[in-house]
Amino acid sequence: MLLRRKVYVMQQTHTLILGAGLAGLSAAYHLDGHEYLVIEKNSSLGGLCTSEEKQGFVFDQTGHWLHMRDENMQRLAAALPGLDRVTIERRAHVFSHNTITCYPFQSHTFGLPPQVIRECVLGFIRARYESDRSRPPANFYEWCMANLGEGISRHFMIPYNSKLYTVHPREFACHWCDTYIPVPTIEQVVDGALTDPEHDSAGYNATFSYPRSGGIGALPEALFSLCQPERFLFNVHPVAIDMQRRIARLASGDEIAFKTLISTIPLRDFLQLVRCGGSDRLHEAAGRMKIASVSYYNAAFKTAPAHPGHWFYIPEERFMPCRVGFYSNVHEGMVPPGCSSAYIEYTHQGPLADEGAFRSASVELLLQMGLFASADDILFMDYRLIENGYVIFHREYPEDMQMIERWCRESGVVLAGRYGRWVYSAMEDAVLDGMRAAETVRG
Structure with missing residues (x-):
């Protein structure tokens, strides 16, 4: 029998961008005219900035509201094709x-x-x-x-x-x-x-913008339309990054050679991929990094809630969820006429212990708040999980980040985005991070 040996492919690019969320898309857009390649582990772009539709309801991955304070962001948003936005005063x-x-x-x-x-x-x-x-x-x-x-x-x-x-x-x-x-x-x-x-x-976040149609997923789609689609690879993720040889090895066995690297994937994951002299200290820092996951329900209702609020913070321990938000109170175009929709969040480390308990607690909270008269008002509740939700700034965070950022500068690595930089930030910050990352690469 003739054994066929798999042939692995070596690609080359000047700038390798890890992740096709807002930061990665922005970096690609602002690198127009320069050689780059974007690799994304998922089958679609946008990261957490995506939307889904069910029975006429449009849902995001919890509340994603675009706060635009920076003039560069305002100009970019105005230039994005087909992105008609409404401006909303926070409630x-x-x-x-x-x-x-x-x-x-x-x-x-x-x-x-x-x-x-x-x-x-x-x-x-x-x-x-x-x-x-x-x-x-x-x-x-x-x-x-x-x-x-x-x-x-x-x-x-x-x-x-x-x-x-x-x-x-x-x-x-x-x-x-x-x-x-x-x-x-x-x-x-x-x-x-x-x-x-x-x-x-x-x-x-006193005021914010939101797409008139398509949910927040319309934002990365509009940004992608200005990029070069042939420079994006989906369903691709690295398993090791050799910084001395400047080669990223993919799960498929293929390799990508690069000169500079922009990472927008979770910093903890990126550091664990790095192979270089002195990488032990990077791996040790990654081991100290923690992040809270977000379990949430996208919920649809037959009626409107009894309060017009956009979102509600829930501080008391007696309630399991930490936040409830109403997509439909922000923009009525996200639901069929007469209906409403919400997201109910609960954060945790590790797997969710009991989804049934979370569902029951979510329904109980909505009723306790007086937002709905009965559980019969619920059309459906779909469970979703954001594995990487809120970065937990551990005690050694300042020292660890100083060391990591110094290594990045010395190694030709640029970090961008909320998870790439391991910070608390908004969508606007992710877009601006991508812009600044591109400026750094272009010199």
């Missing part, structure tokens, strides 16, 4: 103590039990005048206590973020807080305890 809320209050919690305690309001207001004032600011906070817990006070921390910040990140806030870093967590003035805290506004413009 975010918190559900605690059986009460729906306006977000952010720290400046909207009106309607909560009087003792809770008192603790939040007095705690904030004490923190403003009594906190030790001679040294920076060592972790998220210390940041909350120093900037928001004991009451706000205890009633919202600590329990909510414990649920979201699956670890106690003493266990993760706080370098990201100043950008994403609004700190109100004393006047705002007092006013928010006495009055109930319809909405609040505090924070980085």
Whole structure:
């Protein structure tokens, strides 16, 4: 019998881009005129920025709202072909103590039990005048206590973020807080305890854009339409990256030779692929990295919810989910007439222990919030999993990232995107990361 030996293929490119999410697509678009190749492990593009349709309902992978603060992002969005967008004013809320209050919690305690309001207001004032600011906070817990006070921390910040990140806030870093967590003035805290506004413009996401049709998946599709499709390989992923030879070995056995590398895949996964002198320290850093997975339901309903809020933060431990959001309250074009749709999130490390318990808890929460009169209002609930959800900033995070970024600069590797850079960031940041990565490669 004649044995046929498989012939493996060696491809060559100047810039190899790992991942075809927003950061990878943006890098490819901004490398127009330069040689590049994008490899994506999935069969489709967009990463977590994708949409699905069922029975006339359009669902995203939980809430993906496009906040555009940067002029470069605004110009790019305006130039994307076929991407008609609507601009929306945020309606975010918190559900605690059986009460729906306006977000952010720290400046909207009106309607909560009087003792809770008192603790939040007095705690904030004490923190403003009594906190030790001679040294920076060592972790998220210390940041909350120093900037928001004991009451706000205890009633919202600590329990909510414990649920979201699956670890106690003493266990993760706080370098990201100043950008994403609004700190109100004393006047705002007092006013928010006495009055109930319809909405609040505090924070980085007070307004956002969303595609008029097609869900958020229309955004990466529009960006891809400006790229060179022949430079994208799908259902392809590397199993090792030899940085000395500058070769990526694929699961198929094929290889790709490159000169520069842009990685947008989860940093922990990328570091574990690297083979080079001194890679042990990279693998050790990767071993310290943790990330929370997100289980969620895409739910469809026969009727509209009893509240117009876009999304609701759920801080209390008695409820399993940490957040509920309504696609249809953001944009009615995502559902058939008269219907509504939502996502219900629960974060965890490792596999979900009990999907049935999560489903029951989700239905119970919707009813407890008074959003629907009966479980009979539910048309269907589809379970979904985001394996890589929220980066947990471990204690050694600053030192590890300094070492990793230094190695990347020395090795001709550019990191981009929320998971590629292992940061907390939004879709706009991913697109801008890709743009900056391309600029770095072009020199």
